[in-house]
Amino acid sequence: MPKAILTDIEGTTSSISFVKDVLFPYARRALPGFVQARGNEPGVRKWLDAVATENGGICSDRMIVEVLQGWIDEDRKHTALKALQGMIWADGYRSADFTAHIYPDAAATLEAWHAAGLPLYVYSSGSVPAQRLFFGHSDAGDLTGLFSGWFDTEIGGKREADSYRRIVEAIGVPAGEVLFLSDVVEELDAAREAGLATALIDRRDDYPQPREGDAAHGHPRSETFDALGVGP
Numbered sequence: 504m505p506k507a508i509l510t511d512i513e514g515t516t517s518s519i520s521f522v523k524d525v526l527f528p529y530a531r532r533a534l535p536g537f538v539q540a541r542g543n544e545p546g547v548r549k550w551l552d553a554v555a556t557e558n559g560g561i562c563s564d565r566m567i568v569e570v571l572q573g574w575i576d577e578d579r580k581h582t583a584l585k586a587l588q589g590m591i592w593a594d595g596y597r598s599a600d601f602t603a604h605i606y607p608d609a610a611a612t613l614e615a616w617h618a619a620g621l622p623l624y625v626y627s628s629g630s631v632p633a634q635r636l637f638f639g640h641s642d643a644g645d646l647t648g649l650f651s652g653w654f655d656t657e658i659g660g661k662r663e664a665d666s667y668r669r670i671v672e673a674i675g676v677p678a679g680e681v682l683f684l685s686d687v688v689e690e691l692d693a694a695r696e697a698g699l700a701t702a703l704i705d706r707r708d709d710y711p712q713p714r715e716g717d718a719a720h721g722h723p724r725s726e727t728f729d730a731l732g733v734g735p
């Protein structure tokens with residue numbers, strides 16, 4: 504029985520298609536207006552400047568928007584893009600343009616684990632504000648109260664073992680007693696290298712071809728949260 508659970512979002516608690524077909528197009532459409540309206544706010548400007556610097560110091564906001572839209576199309580998990588997307592999605596959630604998808608088994612199991620006193624943490628490429636919005640406006644209602652902490656790529660990339668070392672240090676639970684859940688085997692490999700317990704969430708809706716044997720890199724595999732067999 505783990506002492507804490509660390510979970511990914513996209514492809515794990517929630518469908519990839521919601522992120523790709525609802526959230527990303529919403530951010531892509533809204534980006535030009537968002538940058539025009541809020542591009543001078545320091546909390547927005549710092550990320551736009553980071554994008555400009557990374558692209559050889561491009562100067563116009565129009566070009567920065569084009570770079571960001573290209574990154575959305577490529578599904579780049581870039582910290583600046585993720586921070587800006589989170590700010591844009593806030594409007595969508597607040598005006599109820601959408602609610603965040605969560606698989607019913609994930610919502611029910613997270614509720615049960617929380618009720619049993621098992622601390623729950625999120626680690627996603629989505630920014631921490633975006634994670635809070637996501638679980639605050641989910642199909643199952645406001646689930647933010649279930650979580651004891653939130654981590655994004657400001658702590659490090661999801662395919663780097665050091666990120667998981669930093670997370671377990673922040674959580675204060677020995678690595679071997681933290682169970683990390685993800686749909687991406689490379690993320691699980693990094694977590695295992697850092698000593699965490701791992702499980703591959705292999706959802707049929709997201710991955711029609713089951714990833715068994717070598718494809719699962721030896722990580723225990725489950726198609727749903729309730730089938731993980733983790734108490735209570």
Ligand SMILES: CSCCC(=O)C(=O)COP(=O)(O)O
Pocket residue numbers: 511512513514522526580585588626627628629630633634637661
């Ligand atoms: C929680 S914000 C929406 C998801 C997102 O932008 C993303 O990149 C999710 O990646 P994950 O690390 O949760 O697979």
Ligand SMILES: [Mg+2]
Pocket residue numbers: 511512513514515685686687
């Ligand atoms: Mg994922």
